[in-house]
Amino acid sequence: MDFLKKNVDKIVALLTVMVLALFALRIALFLTFSPAGEGTFRYWMYDVLGIEAAAGEERPALPPNQVAWPFDGPLGQYDMASVRRGLQVYRESCSACHGLNQIAFRNLTEIGYSEGAAKEIAAEYTVTDGPDAYGDMFERAGRLTDYFPSPFANQNAAMAANSGAAPPDLSLITKARGDGPNYVYSILTGYGDAPDGFEFNSDVTNYNPYFPTWEILMMAPLFEDMVEYQDGTEANVEQMAADVTNFLMWTAEPNLDDRHKMGFKVTAYMVVLTILLFFSMRVIWRRVKK
Amino acid sequence: MAKHKYTGIMGWIEDRLPIFSLLDNAVGTGYHTPKNLNYWWNFGSLAGFALVIQIITGIILAMYYNPSAAGAFESIEHIMRDVNYGWLMRYVHSNGGSLFFLVVFIHVFRGLYYGSFKAPRELLWMLGLVILLLMMMTAFTGYVLPWGQMSFWAATVITEFFSAIPGVGTDVVEWLRGSFAVDNATLNRFYSFHYLFPFLIVGIVIVHIWALHVHGSGNPKGINVKKGTSDTIPFHPFYTVKDLFGMGVFIVIFAVLVFYYPNLMSHPDNYIPANPGVTPPHIVPEWYFLPFYAILRAVTWEHLIPNAKLWGVIAMAGSIMILFVIPWIDKSKVRSMTFRPLSRIFFWIMVADVFLLGVVGAMPVDGIWIYLGQFGTAYYFLHFTVILYLLGKYEKTRPLPKSISEPVIRSEPVIQ
Amino acid sequence: MAPKGKGTNGAPHEGVTRRDFIHVLTGAVGGIAVGAAIWPMIDQMNPSADILALTTTEVDISQIDVGQSITVFWQKKPVFIRHRTEQEILEAEATPLSELKDPQTDQSRRIKPEWLIMVGICTHLGCIPIGERGEYGGWFCPCHGSHYDTSGRIRKGPAPTNLLVPDYVFDGDDKIIIGAREA
Numbered sequence: 001m002d003f004l005k006k007n008v009d010k011i012v013a014l015l016t017v018m019v020l021a022l023f024a025l026r027i028a029l030f031l032t033f034s035p036a037g038e039g040t041f042r043y044w045m046y047d048v049l050g051i052e053a054a055a056g057e058e059r060p061a062l063p064p065n066q067v068a069w070p071f072d073g074p075l076g077q078y079d080m081a082s083v084r085r086g087l088q089v090y091r092e093s094c095s096a097c098h099g100l101n102q103i104a105f106r107n108l109t110e111i112g113y114s115e116g117a118a119k120e121i122a123a124e125y126t127v128t129d130g131p132d133a134y135g136d137m138f139e140r141a142g143r144l145t146d147y148f149p150s151p152f153a154n155q156n157a158a159m160a161a162n163s164g165a166a167p168p169d170l171s172l173i174t175k176a177r178g179d180g181p182n183y184v185y186s187i188l189t190g191y192g193d194a195p196d197g198f199e200f201n202s203d204v205t206n207y208n209p210y211f212p213t214w215e216i217l218m219m220a221p222l223f224e225d226m227v228e229y230q231d232g233t234e235a236n237v238e239q240m241a242a243d244v245t246n247f248l249m250w251t252a253e254p255n256l257d258d259r260h261k262m263g264f265k266v267t268a269y270m271v272v273l274t275i276l277l278f279f280s281m282r283v284i285w286r287r288v289k290k
Numbered sequence: 291m292a293k294h295k296y297t298g299i300m301g302w303i304e305d306r307l308p309i310f311s312l313l314d315n316a317v318g319t320g321y322h323t324p325k326n327l328n329y330w331w332n333f334g335s336l337a338g339f340a341l342v343i344q345i346i347t348g349i350i351l352a353m354y355y356n357p358s359a360a361g362a363f364e365s366i367e368h369i370m371r372d373v374n375y376g377w378l379m380r381y382v383h384s385n386g387g388s389l390f391f392l393v394v395f396i397h398v399f400r401g402l403y404y405g406s407f408k409a410p411r412e413l414l415w416m417l418g419l420v421i422l423l424l425m426m427m428t429a430f431t432g433y434v435l436p437w438g439q440m441s442f443w444a445a446t447v448i449t450e451f452f453s454a455i456p457g458v459g460t461d462v463v464e465w466l467r468g469s470f471a472v473d474n475a476t477l478n479r480f481y482s483f484h485y486l487f488p489f490l491i492v493g494i495v496i497v498h499i500w501a502l503h504v505h506g507s508g509n510p511k512g513i514n515v516k517k518g519t520s521d522t523i524p525f526h527p528f529y530t531v532k533d534l535f536g537m538g539v540f541i542v543i544f545a546v547l548v549f550y551y552p553n554l555m556s557h558p559d560n561y562i563p564a565n566p567g568v569t570p571p572h573i574v575p576e577w578y579f580l581p582f583y584a585i586l587r588a589v590t591w592e593h594l595i596p597n598a599k600l601w602g603v604i605a606m607a608g609s610i611m612i613l614f615v616i617p618w619i620d621k622s623k624v625r626s627m628t629f630r631p632l633s634r635i636f637f638w639i640m641v642a643d644v645f646l647l648g649v650v651g652a653m654p655v656d657g658i659w660i661y662l663g664q665f666g667t668a669y670y671f672l673h674f675t676v677i678l679y680l681l682g683k684y685e686k687t688r689p690l691p692k693s694i695s696e697p698v699i700r701s702e703p704v705i706q
Numbered sequence: 707m708a709p710k711g712k713g714t715n716g717a718p719h720e721g722v723t724r725r726d727f728i729h730v731l732t733g734a735v736g737g738i739a740v741g742a743a744i745w746p747m748i749d750q751m752n753p754s755a756d757i758l759a760l761t762t763t764e765v766d767i768s769q770i771d772v773g774q775s776i777t778v779f780w781q782k783k784p785v786f787i788r789h790r791t792e793q794e795i796l797e798a799e800a801t802p803l804s805e806l807k808d809p810q811t812d813q814s815r816r817i818k819p820e821w822l823i824m825v826g827i828c829t830h831l832g833c834i835p836i837g838e839r840g841e842y843g844g845w846f847c848p849c850h851g852s853h854y855d856t857s858g859r860i861r862k863g864p865a866p867t868n869l870l871v872p873d874y875v876f877d878g879d880d881k882i883i884i885g886a887r888e889a
Contacts, residue, residue: 012638074550102367106759133769145759168562172367175553176561212571252561255370255377262378263549270545273739274538276732281531283728288325288523350750372754375746534736 064182086247099150102171186210188241191220321525324509332536333397340390357481362437391578405625428487438560454600512626580651588667622682762885784826798857830865
């Protein structure tokens with residue numbers, strides 16, 4: 001008892017440190033095993049502290065499936081073959097409703113297309129240019145400097161064509177959702193028949209438990225063999241979802257490869273410099289008597 | 291001419307502008323520093339370092355940023371995608387803000403633990419709090435600039451605070467926004483302020499350091515030291531190298547954050563362009579505002595006091611204002627918690643309470659969190675008023691050593 | 707960043723070299739780190755990727771009659787496209803190289819004789835010269851009085867060189883692509 005009394009401050013400090021250490025451990029585990037690298041504070045809050053969703057939300061979304069992505073982790077890099085397949089899926093399926101307004105055709109050279117191939121893809125699109133010498137707008141084939149054209153003329157047109165909910169632009173979607181890549185993948189693979197007794201709030205929605213309210217306006221966008229991959233990869237739903245997620249991660253964070261490579265060099269170099277500074281400090285401080 | 295140790299060009303300049311002796315007395319061999327400063331004393335120089343990083347990257351980002359409702363979001367993406375090393379500058383700036391606050395919070399808690407706010411350093415402490423307030427305004431205006439959903443709605447919610455002012459609330463809100471709602475004018479003025487405040491901070495930092503040099507650093511034992519005795523050592527090279535080592539550690543942590551977890555501290559909704567027609571389901575401020583946000587939302591007793599919103603705003607402002615007067619609340623002559631066993635316990639309870647408030651701030655105002663927020667807020671104010679006062683008056687402190695070197699008998703000068 | 711005072715306060719006896727060595731090494735490694743950190747801050751001011759991608763401009767020249775000029779923009783710079791008259795071509799070709807400050811034949815400055823395409827920036831200090839002016843019937847820069855002939859070559863005044871001819875190719879007879887090279 002006397003020991004307790006004497007050391008109560010140390011015990012309180014120890015307990016605080018232990019709680020903090022547990023938090024730190026939990027964060028470390030989270031950073032190591034979940035959407036590594038691209039996790040967000042919000043998701044961290046939800047996952048680590050176990051908070052389900054915003055208050056009053058009916059049928060909060062299921063936590064996304066955790067997928068091991070090639071870009072995960074400090075040394076992760078994009079699988080460019082998958083990114084290119086994802087571009088194909090985007091062009092043949094998503095692009096009917098979703099824009100990609102941050103990506104220019106010139107950017108396609110960054111995922112392994114030659115300039116000529118990128119030019120050919122650009123030329124398959126029609127863009128509006130102008131005004132010409134007479135003040136009129138005109139249409140022409142896309143060029144490298146053009147951006148992917150939007151499927152709808154403007155926000156209102158997009159809403160009118162889609163039961164009032166405009167399909168979001170996909171350029172940043174994997175960063176604009178908590179646990180983005182896993183979320184996109186889970187939505188794309190999460191369609192299915194509603195269980196018995198499931199009550200829809202609307203008759204134009206589809207069942208998808210990875211979306212808040214479990215009802216999503218978007219119809220299942222992927223079907224087996226809907227695209228034909230040039231590299232012979234089997235086009236099942238999971239494969240296409242993974243490819244398009246890889247692609248959309250690239251559109252959101254095109255510099256990730258460089259960032260990871262530079263990060264390794266910078267961190268390693270700074271560790272060495274810090275160790276040198278430590279010994280330099282030790283040598284200097286040897287002159288001070290305690 | 292003048293008496294100084296500089297020769298040649300340095301001597302010529304020194305005769306006309308004593309810049310070298312100024313530097314030497316500020317961070318050189320002429321500045322006598324207690325020899326027992328621990329690593330918690332590194333956070334002052336780290337805060338200065340973080341400020342410099344923010345200003346440099348901020349000036350660079352301003353070369354590309356377009357402060358308009360139509361162009362802000364696009365210009366940030368332009369920085370991220372097309373500008374050479376733009377992504378690096380932007381991620382350093384956005385994460386640098388978080389780390390700046392982390393470093394400053396530790397610096398503040400260090401001051402609380404070791405009684406750095408006590409006489410004769412009350413003004414030094416208050417200048418630091420002014421810096422903290424300016425940092426908060428800078429951070430808030432900066433958070434609005436990307437013009438994402440969180441930017442827009444944070445600006446809306448925070449400016450809406452002022453509607454709590456009785457009588458003229460709406461007028462003040464519109465004056466702040468320059469429009470009926472958060473708008474292009476709001477973004478433009480926030481950008482202007484975001485560029486201005488850091489330079490005000492630099493100004494106050496210089497005065498803060500000036501005030502520091504009047505009585506010198508405190509120390510872990512909280513006792514007065516005499517300059518030039520075995521208790522002190524020159525700032526250079528001892529603390530310059532130690533500060534550099536601290537910066538090395540800081541940069542390693544910074545690099546891991548910037549290169550591997552650049553969006554850890556941010557909110558996904560801010561990658562959605564601002565939409566005045568849709569409120570995000572769950573508005574959360576940046577993590578460093580969470581405890582204050584919790585205090586703001588804690589006052590919900592509409593039936594007990596009228597205008598709970600106003601009292602919430604007052605409580606939040608009060609949570610910082612109370613720190614301005616603690617040198618006169620805590621009247622204990624003993625500075626360091628090392629010799630204040632009971633205070634030490636309450637210090638750590640207060641730290642835990644601030645953590646609790648931080649967690650509450652991130653939660654929806656719902657169920658248990660309401661009560662935890664109210665409890666945390668009440669305890670926070672209880673600590674900085676009643677508890678500090680009583681501890682200062684009645685706590686039985688342990689005996690103070692006569693000097694830093696005690697009980698070591700050695701008394702010869704420490705510098706060879 | 708680099709620690710100063712390498713061993714300046716060090717004891718004069720044993721260990722001095724080793725002490726100095728660690729400080730010199732740390733200072734050198736730290737200096738390189740500072741240099742490496744400064745480079746991105748300098749490089750960011752170079753033209754960004756979207757600007758660098760502005761490589762070509764296509765121009766329809768079918769509507770430009772003989773004796774007319776138009777100005778278009780290529781890489782954000784004005785480009786003169788002049789449909790020259792027979793007279794202008796003859797004058798330009800007849801000028802002996804010895805009279806030129808920056809000797810170039812007219813033939814080397816064109817692909818088709820009637821079409822003269824030049825970056826419309828005075829080589830003196832960057833003003834835009836005015837067409838069909840000056841003592842040589844070509845261009846005249848009002849800023850500092852440089853006279854260019856009908857081939858855009860400098861004849862009088864402070865400009866050091868002829869107006870620059872950019873890369874361009876004809877795409878059929880009606881269209882040119884400025885900035886492109888013949889494949």
